[in-house]
Amino acid sequence: MPTNPRTLYEKIWDAHVVERQEDGTCLIYIDRHLVHEVTSPQAFEALRIAGRKVRRPDLTLAVPDHNLPTTPRTAPDGSRLPIADKQSAAQLAALEANAPAFGIDYIDAVAPEQGIVHVVGPEQGFSLPGTTIVCGDSHTAAHGGIGALAFGIGTSEVEHVLATQTLLLRPSKTMEVRVEGELGPGVTPKDLILHIIGVIGTAGGTGHVIEYRGRVFEEMSVEGRLTVCNMSIEGGARAGLIAPDDTVFRYLNGRPYSPSGEAWEKAVAWWRSLATDEGATFDKSVVIDAADVEPTVSWGTSPEDVVAIGGSVPSPESFTDPSKQEAARKSLDYMGLAPGTPLEEVEVENIFIGSCTNSRIEDLRAAAEILKGRTKASNVRWAIAVPGSGLVKRQAEAEGLDRIFTDAGFEWREPGCSACLAMNPDKVPPGERCASTSNRNFVGRQGPGARTHLLSPAMAAAAAVTGRLTDVRKLMGE
Amino acid sequence: MKQVSTIHGRAIPLGLKNVDTDVIIPAHWLKTVSREGLGKGAFETIRQAPGNPFDVEDFAGAPILIAGDNFGCGSSREHAAWAMLDMGLTAVIAPSFSDIFSGNAFKNGILAVELPQEQVDRLLEVAREHPITIDLENQVVTTPFQDRFAFAIDPFRKHCLLNGLDEIGLTLERDAAIGTHERKRAASLPWLDAPTNKRREPA
Numbered sequence: 001m002p003t004n005p006r007t008l009y010e011k012i013w014d015a016h017v018v019e020r021q022e023d024g025t026c027l028i029y030i031d032r033h034l035v036h037e038v039t040s041p042q043a044f045e046a047l048r049i050a051g052r053k054v055r056r057p058d059l060t061l062a063v064p065d066h067n068l069p070t071t072p073r074t075a076p077d078g079s080r081l082p083i084a085d086k087q088s089a090a091q092l093a094a095l096e097a098n099a100p101a102f103g104i105d106y107i108d109a110v111a112p113e114q115g116i117v118h119v120v121g122p123e124q125g126f127s128l129p130g131t132t133i134v135c136g137d138s139h140t141a142a143h144g145g146i147g148a149l150a151f152g153i154g155t156s157e158v159e160h161v162l163a164t165q166t167l168l169l170r171p172s173k174t175m176e177v178r179v180e181g182e183l184g185p186g187v188t189p190k191d192l193i194l195h196i197i198g199v200i201g202t203a204g205g206t207g208h209v210i211e212y213r214g215r216v217f218e219e220m221s222v223e224g225r226l227t228v229c230n231m232s233i234e235g236g237a238r239a240g241l242i243a244p245d246d247t248v249f250r251y252l253n254g255r256p257y258s259p260s261g262e263a264w265e266k267a268v269a270w271w272r273s274l275a276t277d278e279g280a281t282f283d284k285s286v287v288i289d290a291a292d293v294e295p296t297v298s299w300g301t302s303p304e305d306v307v308a309i310g311g312s313v314p315s316p317e318s319f320t321d322p323s324k325q326e327a328a329r330k331s332l333d334y335m336g337l338a339p340g341t342p343l344e345e346v347e348v349e350n351i352f353i354g355s356c357t358n359s360r361i362e363d364l365r366a367a368a369e370i371l372k373g374r375t376k377a378s379n380v381r382w383a384i385a386v387p388g389s390g391l392v393k394r395q396a397e398a399e400g401l402d403r404i405f406t407d408a409g410f411e412w413r414e415p416g417c418s419a420c421l422a423m424n425p426d427k428v429p430p431g432e433r434c435a436s437t438s439n440r441n442f443v444g445r446q447g448p449g450a451r452t453h454l455l456s457p458a459m460a461a462a463a464a465v466t467g468r469l470t471d472v473r474k475l476m477g478e
Numbered sequence: 479m480k481q482v483s484t485i486h487g488r489a490i491p492l493g494l495k496n497v498d499t500d501v502i503i504p505a506h507w508l509k510t511v512s513r514e515g516l517g518k519g520a521f522e523t524i525r526q527a528p529g530n531p532f533d534v535e536d537f538a539g540a541p542i543l544i545a546g547d548n549f550g551c552g553s554s555r556e557h558a559a560w561a562m563l564d565m566g567l568t569a570v571i572a573p574s575f576s577d578i579f580s581g582n583a584f585k586n587g588i589l590a591v592e593l594p595q596e597q598v599d600r601l602l603e604v605a606r607e608h609p610i611t612i613d614l615e616n617q618v619v620t621t622p623f624q625d626r627f628a629f630a631i632d633p634f635r636k637h638c639l640l641n642g643l644d645e646i647g648l649t650l651e652r653d654a655a656i657g658t659h660e661r662k663r664a665a666s667l668p669w670l671d672a673p674t675n676k677r678r679e680p681a
């Protein structure tokens with residue numbers, strides 16, 4: 001049957017339409033639903049009040065991550081340690097009670113598989129190519145890295161999915177971000193996505209689903225693709241996608257929830273058919289030259305406020321838009337930075353390596369490579385490495401990475417969101433700076449008054465060693 | 479969900495651009511298991527500044543907020559909508575909204591009205607001294623003067639807001655269609671239905 005050429009997004013969308021209404025709104029079937037402790041209690045509460053059930057508990061997976069402390073969770077005798085913060089403890093208790101009550105598979109706080117929901121999904125093979133994946137968290141976009149249409153939803157939508165396994169949605173516009181050429185040495189997927197956001201702006205993708213295209217992505221690891229797609233939301237897009245290929249299939253093969261045997265073969269055949277057709281068109285297209293991408297850091301309080309590490313803090317007057325000038329003034333005031341300051345002169349007191357953007361094994365390896373045989377600078381007060389999941393943590397320990405981190409003066413923590421949003425005790429003190437591998441540099445994101453500089457794991461490690469934002473390439477291959 | 483038809487009253491002239499959900503309700507307020515009581519933390523960082531519009535007595539209990547471009551960007555937290563409802567806001571007017579926020583607002587019966595910047599600027603001016611009216615039925619924002627600003631709204635959302643319809647209840651009525659889709663899906667993409675639900679370490 002001949003059909004019009006379609007994009008990856010359109011193919012996934014079409015396969016999930018339950019019903020199309022006259023006005024174009026569609027009832028879309030949801031294949032995978034991830035649930036965490038912060039955005040779910042009110043949804044379960046509402047289901048209970050309305051006397052509703054979870055339609056497909058088998059397609060739902062719950063794991064706590066946001067406000068679990070990252071300090072040890074069990075006492076030496078193996079018993080579980082209580083969580084000091086009463087409200088965090090209450091949210092955790094609510095999820096722990098709700099999951100079994102509604103028949104949902106639950107990875108508990110001390111299970112070896114526990115971790116940040118967006119690390120756990122792909123790692124468990126729960127997130128699969130071509131599926132629709134939702135979670136009450138905007139960084140669900142990450143799962144687009146394996147070729148899933150994945151996006152964050154609010155708690156009412158969490159409730160809607162629990163009750164009906166569907167969502168009412170309007171199709172998004174499509175946007176292509178094509179990267180041409182190759183990334184230089186020391187330039188990582190994180191640098192690339194920060195650069196892309198700098199180019200398109202935080203509203204550049206609003207109303208669109210981004211598909212990242214070009215050889216750079218074809219050659220990128222699954223970990224790197226998850227990092228890129230993760231920050232699609234910072235570029236305003238609800239979701240980001242990369243076509244699933246052999247790299248993804250190899251990554252997923254044998255994972256606990258992945259199909260196996262004959263089902264696996266069938267699945268792979270379908271996944272292969274999803275790539276954007278020749279001749280399909282996008283509503284918007286942006287071309288990036290990979291050669292322009294350098295190790296990148298943020299200087300302000302919006303993820304679009306980025307500059308190559310060799311650059312300086314811009315002056316507000318350098319922006320043409322008056323409201324951007326105003327925003328830049330406010331940002332610089334908050335960040336305590338003067339225009340014209342070279343980024344490499346900015347001292348940092350805190351280092352955070354973690355978050356769903358950069359806490360997978362490859363990220364820890366990249367940081368460890370820089371830290372090996374080195375120690376953190378004396379002005380770095382606090383440095384923590386927080387693996388994205390218990391399995392990542394174990395793998396890292398098996399490779400001896402934990403020792404590299406601790407020898408360099410880092411704390412080696414239990415998995416969770418940690419200082420990414422400071423809902424747990426891991427916070428950056430007011431007025432202090434943090435070189436952070438997370439995804440948001442908003443005002444107060446890492447704690448009230450905290451000043452965040454977003455960068456890659458290798459760059460965070462370099463900052464730890466020198467005590468300043470530093471071009472990691474200067475520490476490479478020494 | 480409460481029915482929404484005409485919203486009339488004072489409007490808080492905030493006017494700021496890129497008000498993200500961390501500003502609407504900071505993360506430390508999210509540690510709740512209920513939807514109520516979040517109004518106390520709404521716009522906390524803005525409210526700390528003396529003379530901020532939320533402090534002005536005339537605006538106490540105002541049902542409308544007027545903001546700048548890209549309102550509600552950032553995190554998907556629905557707590558932002560609950561916090562606004564809890565402080566008595568039932569409508570926001572801005573030149574543009576983030577996708578997730580406008581969805582969350584709608585689901586909680588908050589009317590998000592998009593108007594061009596010049597019209598928003600005019601409303602910001604009027605709002606300092608006078609009330610504003612949003613007529614959902616006729617899709618128009620009016621002031622005590624001659625201003626009549628028409629706005630667009632998704633017809634489905636309008637219908638639900640006007641009638642106080644609960645989206646989940648509506649979707650549950652589509653049970654048969656959902657079941658049909660599930661059977662079709664089970665036949666063509668059977669592995670989707672068979673997560674093994676047995677966790678172990680990856681091989």
Ligand code: SF4
Nearest residue numbers: 139355356417420421
């Ligand atoms: S690590 Fe940060 S961005 Fe990711 S899910 Fe947790 S809080 Fe959200």
